[in-house]
Amino acid sequence: MVTKKRALLLIDRGGREPEIKEELQQLCVMLKNESQYQYVGYSFLEVIPPYIEEGISKCLDVQINSITVMPYFLYPGLKLKNSVTKTAKLAYDMKINVIITKPLSYHDTLRILLMDRIESVKRKFSLLEHNSVCSILVVGHGSSDKAARTAFLFTVNKLKPHFKLVNHCFLELDNPRIKDGIKNTIRDDTKIMIIVPYFLHKGSHIKRDVMEDINSALEGEQFTNIFIAEHFGADPKLVDLVLERAKEAESSVISR
Numbered sequence: 001m002v003t004k005k006r007a008l009l010l011i012d013r014g015g016r017e018p019e020i021k022e023e024l025q026q027l028c029v030m031l032k033n034e035s036q037y038q039y040v041g042y043s044f045l046e047v048i049p050p051y052i053e054e055g056i057s058k059c060l061d062v063q064i065n066s067i068t069v070m071p072y073f074l075y076p077g078l079k080l081k082n083s084v085t086k087t088a089k090l091a092y093d094m095k096i097n098v099i100i101t102k103p104l105s106y107h108d109t110l111r112i113l114l115m116d117r118i119e120s121v122k123r124k125f126s127l128l129e130h131n132s133v134c135s136i137l138v139v140g141h142g143s144s145d146k147a148a149r150t151a152f153l154f155t156v157n158k159l160k161p162h163f164k165l166v167n168h169c170f171l172e173l174d175n176p177r178i179k180d181g182i183k184n185t186i187r188d189d190t191k192i193m194i195i196v197p198y199f200l201h202k203g204s205h206i207k208r209d210v211m212e213d214i215n216s217a218l219e220g221e222q223f224t225n226i227f228i229a230e231h232f233g234a235d236p237k238l239v240d241l242v243l244e245r246a247k248e249a250e251s252s253v254i255s256r
Contacts, residue, residue, distance in 0.1 A: 014044030
C-alpha cells in the first residue's frame with residue numbers, strides 16, 4: 001500500500017539534449033497524476049544534473065518517509081548496475097529508507113510500444129499492407145554487456161510472429177551495426193521496411209547518430225519503401241509500467 005509520504009524517483013542515464021529533460025518532466029507529471037506519491041521526480045546517473053544525490057535531496061525536502069527508486073533503463077547493463085550501487089550507498093550513508101525496483105526490461109509493455117510505433121508509421125504514411133508483408137528492423141543502442149543484448153532480443157523476438165521479417169541491429173558497441181542490419185533486411189521479396197528505434201528519449205542518438213548511420217547505409221540503395229518510427233518518449237504505457245514495477249518492489253518489502 002502506497003503511503004502519503006512516499007516519493008518516486010526515476011534514475012535515468014542522462015544526456016545534454018533538452019528533449020530528455022522535457023520527456024522526463026512530462027513522465028513525472030503523468031506518474032504523479034496516476035499515483036498517490038507525494039513527490040515524483042527524476043535524476044541522472046551522469047552527464048548533467050540533477051544527479052542522484054540531488055534527486056534524493058528533493059524527495060527529502062518534502063518530508064517523505066520512504067523513496068521508491070526506479071532505474072529508468074531499457075537494458076540490464078553496466079549503467080543500470082552503477083545506478084543501483086550508487087543509490088544503495090547513498091541510502092546507507094544518509095540513513096534513509098529506499099526501495100529499488102526492477103528496470104524496464106523483460107516486460108511485455110516494451111513489445112506493445114514497438115507495435116504501437118509501427119502502427120503509427122503505417123497510419124502516418126497510409127500504408128495499407130498487412131503486417132505479414134512488412135519487414136521490421138529494430139535499432140538498439142548496443143552494449144558490451146551480454147545481459148543487455150539478451151534483454152533486447154527478448155523483446156525483439158516477440159515481434160517475429162506478426163511480420164514477414166524481423167531483424168535487429170545496434171548503433172554501437174555490438175553487432176550487427178545499422179548498415180548490416182539494413183542490408184540484411186532489404187531482400188528481393190521485401191515490400192515495406194519499417195525501422196524502429198529502441199530508445200527512450202529524443203537524445204543525440206535519435207536526433208543525429210541513428211539517422212546519420214541510416215542515411216549512410218542507404219546511399220546508392222534503390223529500395224525506397226523505408227519508413228522510420230518514433231522513439232518511445234513520454235508514453236502513458238511507460239507510466240503504467242513504472243507504477244507496476246514500483247508496486248512490485250514495495251509489496252515485496254512489505255511481505256517480508
